[in-house]
Amino acid sequence: MFITFEGPEGAGKTTILEMVAKALENESFSYIQTREPGGIRISEAIRSVILNREHVEMDARTEALLYAASRRQHLVERVIPALENNEIVLCDRFIDSSLAYQGYARNIGIQEVWDLNQFAIQNCMPTLTLYFDIAPELGLERIAANKNREVNRLDEESILFHKRVYEGYKQVLQMFPNRIKRVDASQSMDAVFEECWKIITTHLKE
Numbered sequence: 001m002f003i004t005f006e007g008p009e010g011a012g013k014t015t016i017l018e019m020v021a022k023a024l025e026n027e028s029f030s031y032i033q034t035r036e037p038g039g040i041r042i043s044e045a046i047r048s049v050i051l052n053r054e055h056v057e058m059d060a061r062t063e064a065l066l067y068a069a070s071r072r073q074h075l076v077e078r079v080i081p082a083l084e085n086n087e088i089v090l091c092d093r094f095i096d097s098s099l100a101y102q103g104y105a106r107n108i109g110i111q112e113v114w115d116l117n118q119f120a121i122q123n124c125m126p127t128l129t130l131y132f133d134i135a136p137e138l139g140l141e142r143i144a145a146n147k148n149r150e151v152n153r154l155d156e157e158s159i160l161f162h163k164r165v166y167e168g169y170k171q172v173l174q175m176f177p178n179r180i181k182r183v184d185a186s187q188s189m190d191a192v193f194e195e196c197w198k199i200i201t202t203h204l205k206e
């Protein structure tokens with residue numbers, strides 16, 4: 001099982017992924033938890049290049065290529081070996097982020113970014129994606145309130161950009177209605193977790 005967590009900034013993906021990991025551990029499932037961009041040395045290095053606040057001149061297609069490169073290395077080095085070892089993979093963001101952020105919000109085109117990513121993923125797609133649905137304003141409020149979080153280059157984009165990301169996700173949801181399950185991320189943490197856990201346990205049984 002390859003489960004990804006998707007959604008705009010501050011939606012609660014990382015928080016709930018941690019809670020899901022603990023719940024899987026309690027049930028004695030073997031799993032790994034990881035993130036994109038990053039998760040392993042080379043992909044974390046690419047992450048620093050992409051998200052560096054000084055790199056304001058980065059071209060949108062360069063950005064899309066760097067995310068895809070980071071994705072490729074992470075898949076080969078971390079995700080695929082874990083799946084081959086029958087471990088559940090919990091991954092904070094994956095290809096849907098590229099479709100929403102680079103494809104739609106950056107105006108490259110969802111189809112172009114999808115095509116670009118095929119070279120990187122070679123058909124390795126998540127079996128389940130939890131989409132954390134939250135109004136961009138509320139997500140940004142949450143991250144602004146979290147003083148421990150480092151602000152990155154994408155966080156600093158305009159509210160207009162974050163609204164486009166939200167619109168982009170809506171389109172991605174329509175493209176993959178079977179794989180992507182929507183969760184109301186504006187609820188309390190416990191309520192969001194319960195909703196996610198129900199979806200995951202159903203997926204496990206299937």
Ligand SMILES: Nc1ncnc2c1ncn2[C@@H]1O[C@H](COP(=O)(O)OP(=O)(O)OP(=O)(O)O)[C@@H](O)[C@H]1O
Nearest residue numbers: 008009010011012013014015142143146187188189
């Ligand atoms: N359901 C919730 N209600 C209120 N606050 C929440 C909820 N879920 C998470 N938070 C808080 O919101 C902030 C952002 O949460 P988190 O880092 O999990 O979001 P994220 O989706 O991973 O964000 P990003 O993609 O921007 O890194 C954190 O301070 C977290 O404690």
Ligand SMILES: Cc1cn([C@H]2C[C@H](O)[C@@H](COP(=O)(O)O)O2)c(=O)[nH]c1=O
Nearest residue numbers: 036037067093094097098101102154155
């Ligand atoms: C995988 C991926 C990510 N992004 C963006 C989304 C966020 O703004 C950052 C990652 O930061 P986080 O705190 O770890 O969520 O990168 C993107 O634009 N495209 C992608 O493919």
